[in-house]
Amino acid sequence: NLLTGNTLPDGGKIITGETVKFGYYTQEGISVKEGQKVIEVIRDIAEYIPLKKGRQLSAQQLLERFLFDRKKQYDFVEKLSGGEKKRLYLCTVLIQNPNFLILDEPTNDLDVVTLNVLESFLLDYPGCLVVVSHDRYFMDKIVDHLFVFRGEGIIEDFPGNYSDFRAYEDSLDASKKAEKASDAEKGQTTGSPWREEGKRSNLSYSEQKEYKQLEREIQKLEVQKKELQDAFLNPDITPEEIASLSKSLQETEQQIDQKTERWYEISLRAES
Template identity: 45%
Template sequence: ENFPIANGRTISASQFLRLFLFDDQTQYAPISKLSGGEKRRLHLMYVLYQNPNFLIFDEPTNDLDLPTLTVLENFLQQFQGTLIIVSHDRYFMDRIVEHCLAFEGNGRIKDFVGTFSEYREFDKKQISDGKEVKIEKVTEFEKKLEPKPIVKKEEEVAARKLSFKEKSELDKLNKEIPEFEVKRSELSKLLNNETDYDVISKLSDQLQKLSDNLDEMELRWLELQE
């Protein structure tokens, strides 16, 4: 049975296995001989080969190695069905999603048409302007909740103000995060175009380290924004 792809074409099961990095020799190997990463990749491939029209992924970047994740990203970019992704990986989401639900607290959910990076830029503009910004691509719906009023002491409010050192750190993060994102994008492109396993392994290690550093930087950025 062939698998349907874009433009009405199909590929065979063997071609689909090669798409998920199983060479001709590995395709005939017993499952018991596969590595843990290969077994996860095979299970993922089996699910996708059923040609579902609805998929939900919960933190996929936590469980898949980078070569598998790259293949999955390329596959999902062509996916014609409905896809829901829960992920902390901003780069992964930017490549795949085109619609975000942002849970902003106090029962408020913002329905944003665009990537996560586009939403974050929109949110940063709101913060810098100190007011709501009207934008055509955003619609809003709010749950009817009645949150209890929170009374904060004056010293608690004052404590939220950034020190000079923290402001400098935030400025540095605002400059470095985009630079790291460009580097990650460049590494990902190299990984997508590479066929040599040893080179793929080295690029994957570099990409993983860079992604880990970027995650830490973004977490710190969020802490300073609170």
């Protein structure tokens, strides 16, 4: 990795600021001493993470947030399942309190509950975050710009998440089609293809009503989703509360996806 210095550049040089502290989650997994317990792995690195406004998160609290209860924290690492070892490895990276966090395919082999906890943690993360992932839904939640590799050494910095990028690319394709249609219709009667209702002019009254209702419902669900995500940030949250919140968050996200899909379907019909 060029950023962390594990790989040397073919040319030029990389200058890293004196205050930059990298945290690097790789696909290689965790390596621990024989006979170590879960809590010992974390405490060997640090006892706590400093948070905003003078608060701090202890090693025990961090493990609890990532679903290791007090009893589980004193299990031997070799007894953990593959998924639990992934979670522990993630904790070893976060407990280092990096201000530049690099995550390489972090969602591989993580269950839904753990993913929700990680997403909530990262939403409150104050440093720089670079994520390499094939999980578009995970990226949509936590990233605010993309590096778009076009090939031939061309890399673009796009402001927005993956869905924003796809919508942007689709709008460019639509613009090109509109230009071709306009060129083909030159000399014919001109005028707006839309009536006063704009995009929804091709819809029936019931579809227009549903379209507006869906927009309101999606907006309310997004607010509900944000409130659930914020609840994960409570340092005193219990494993039982995490499980309950994760279930509610998953159900809310499913409702958002379903309603957004229907909203998009109506939008396409309006443009046909």
